[in-house]
Amino acid sequence: MQLATYVCITVDLALAVFEEPAVYPLPFLATSIVEVFCLLAFFARLVHFSKVTPRNVFWKDTKNICVMVTILLNLIDLIIYGCLSIAHIQSIRWSRVLRPIYLVNFAESRQIRRAFRSIRNTLPEIFYVFLLFMFNVLIFSLMAHKLFGNRKLKTAEGEDYFENYLDAVFNLYVLVTTANSPDVMMPAYDYSWGYSIFFIAYIILNTYIFMSVFLAVVYNNYRKHLKNEIRKLAYMKRRKMAEAFNALKVKEGPDFVVTEATWTKLVKLVAPDISNSHRELLLRVSKEENQRWVGKEAFIRLADLLNIKVITMKARKHPIECWMPHLYKSAASRFIRQVVHHKGFVYAYDVIILVNAIFIGLDDRNPQISNAEWVFLSLYVIEILLKLYTYDPRNFFAKNQFWNWFDTFIIIAALVATVVNTGLKSGSQYNSQQILDVVFILRVLRLIRIIDSIKRFRVIVNTLINILPSMLTFCGIILVIYYVFAIIGMEIFKHKIRFFPENSTDPFALGCGTQTLMESAFAKNKYCKNNFNNIGYTFIVLAELTVVNQWHIIATGFSLVTHPAAKLYFMAFHVVIVIMVIK
């Protein structure tokens, strides 16, 4: 059920790949049938929810209402668009923007929802800081416009310098992101060095000091809300456990208690997976020595106790030892295992990796070096086999053995890719560049293994791996924002800018297909492939905008081929991303 929902969400989001402007175009009928199917699935899921939850709880939950309204809107949009397209009237599939709501609002993505809620809570305070900030930008723009606007200065590209107030506002907004520093300063600075003070003061105030204030506001707010939320959760848990206690309690002397038998039955019911010994342990923690009951406080603690993972470490026998004990315990076998356990084994492989690095640095078109690759590959395979022989494979591939997983994956992938590549080469003299690239990247990634040999580095990498889960939530949020902006961006900017390969004969190839851009910075920087012509390109443009650098050139390019107001789309995206990143 849960898996089916995720598949439907993925399919629904992925429809953007096939809808106009498409990576792989499909007729409207095909995509709309798939979409209706997804909507039905979401509806079925809702119906199922409403069956298993009490009526008033179901109708009070904004999540469910939200999904319901979205399904309805999606259907209406689909019908209107379908009817209009039959009548050959071009219209917009506006409701596609709402699709990420399914991702956010189904019960499985609790982390993402919590992050969005915390952002919504911070918004009012952020809004006032933002207002003050915009006021500041407007005032400084007025100053810049009046100070530099009638000096007849020109930018390095020969354009007017602060002669138009709205352009001044845009330029100074871009300067906050530092993307046009120091270019925007140079004409005034060349005119008189004192004007540099204006720009430096502006950057210090608006980029650095305002960012500090922004961060301080967000951080304080975030802490406050997090504390509230945790306190509320803890309170809810406690109250529920107290209710359970009241239902099960019996009188024992002056106090009410839960008997040992009831307690055991309860734990068997709510946590059927835990072993008898584990339950015994929990009971001994909960009750007093020599008593046969559990007090109220200890009972309430049960919820926390059941959250604790009790790790069972078993001294397990190696599978080969079980199957062939005689062979595994022979002198030769013991010697091999001692070698693998020895420090020298690790050092030897460090040396091999270093030699490998030198070989990679050398020219790889030399056939002898190509053959050396086979030697290295077999050495690495032998290493993994020896380790599997020495350590229990179940321990070797334990969850926390990041490097073992990494090694094995890289080596097997390299083995497969190299074999495929060799097969292709010998078979048809055809040498696929993609596979060669993959083989090469895998070969270099192997070198990363050396990090694990240096203790200091291992600590840092572990810090890095610990950060990963919170990164995943972040990726979910980014995906939602990207998707919404991608759909809007594609509707506004699709096919406005086109990319032509190097040898194109189009007269406007250098202007990305339009006369307007021929002399623009956008075309001069060869940004034509930064367009909104399908969702793949769009996501890459959004990634570039997230990095912030040169975003003003992209924004100006698209505003030249549409309307100056198009810059607002890019500014909005920047504001949203900054708020996200600050979180």
Add this chain to the structure above:
Amino acid sequence: MQLATYVCITVDLALAVFEEPAVYPLPFLATSIVEVFCLLAFFARLVHFSKVTPRNVFWKDTKNICVMVTILLNLIDLIIYGCLSIAHIQSIRWSRVLRPIYLVNFAESRQIRRAFRSIRNTLPEIFYVFLLFMFNVLIFSLMAHKLFGNRKLKTAEGEDYFENYLDAVFNLYVLVTTANSPDVMMPAYDYSWGYSIFFIAYIILNTYIFMSVFLAVVYNNYRKHLKNEIRKLAYMKRRKMAEAFNALKVKEGPDFVVTEATWTKLVKLVAPDISNSHRELLLRVSKEENQRWVGKEAFIRLADLLNIKVITMKARKHPIECWMPHLYKSAASRFIRQVVHHKGFVYAYDVIILVNAIFIGLDDRNPQISNAEWVFLSLYVIEILLKLYTYDPRNFFAKNQFWNWFDTFIIIAALVATVVNTGLKSGSQYNSQQILDVVFILRVLRLIRIIDSIKRFRVIVNTLINILPSMLTFCGIILVIYYVFAIIGMEIFKHKIRFFPENSTDPFALGCGTQTLMESAFAKNKYCKNNFNNIGYTFIVLAELTVVNQWHIIATGFSLVTHPAAKLYFMAFHVVIVIMVIK
């Protein structure tokens, strides 16, 4: 004494303005005489220190040793340089780099010293993260070099694309700072869209994830050291107070105590400024009711108690009321004061500011609008006078009345500048642009006052004002780093790049004075004024490098006119600044 030291430090640092490459050139003899004078002053300060501190304390203090060695090195350098310049041999005044040591190591700049110490403590851990980071950059550069190097791709400027390994390292290092995104990606992306994954993965890993790890490491370390330092300080304080207690104690029943009389005498001695009632209050807090002595714990708390500022609020009479009570209490006078106290007064001036904003937005070459300026100016002056009449001037200019100070300063400055400007205009038909600019900026700054009328904004501005003290320490540190890098940068790059005004006839004016730069991005962006030809220009270049954007163009420009290794100077500056900003 303290002031004299500060003046000498400022003069010593300011010598860079007059030394080659100078803003205002002075002969070597003049600057060296001033420098010797400063060194003598520092030495005298040291001698004074050694007189007032015990011998072993003085010689154990690294600060003093540090200053002594620096004075010696400065003198040696001065003598060598002087001798060589008499013999007409060009040499380098290398010891100028050491001048900021005086700023850091005289006792007054404790905050800056603490910050530097905390940075030094973090360095080992930062170093390992940095090493891992550089390893990462080198591996990715190898990949990029091998993947793209032999595709014969060209950048938008027609240069080779990843064909040289060291260039690849530099390009990918710049990409970490995002300064050449997305330009560095475009050729590979145009060739095949899959390569964009390489660059996006690189930025995510090296810019975002590594920055998080960096921050985590620094933050943990910083907290640890701060805690240690505070604990040490608290311990020292406690120990000293305990010693004092032991010296003063008398037996009282089973315990040792300090008598009320001794306590009062002590407080009078160590804090002669506090009033009798304040001391009474402290005593009542320290001792038990009905006792005439102070216990050990309460005695030790005294140090903290004396740190607490007890603010005395007096209902003072307005000075005019003292001088002319009859006039001040008259009906008309009372009415005026009631008007000023009224909310409408604030609203009326908010409206005036808004009208003023509209007038500023209109064309200011219109003489009528010019005259309106006089009206506004007199309205603002009247506002300040009325407020001074209503509120006590001593309260109006209290320390925490930021906006009153701001208003008065802006209005008086505007008044002076406008009068000077009018005088110049009517006197000689000469219209100084600088003064006009100043008048205009002051006029716009007045508008900022509207912020104070909106409560939400006032809160934000107060946050901002609270951050200021920590900003000052930060400025001190930045000054030290800038100075060191400025001196080094001037020695390496002085006069390599020159700026020519718009109408210059120099054949290489477009190439900043050299053939080498004629086709470079540095010259095309008109960066010629970004040079190291005097300390003013140098500081502005360093400010631009701090902003990071386009720093690779500046670095490449200077490496073209000197040596590729010059890029190391700019990379070093970036690394140092990043470490600073993270703090």
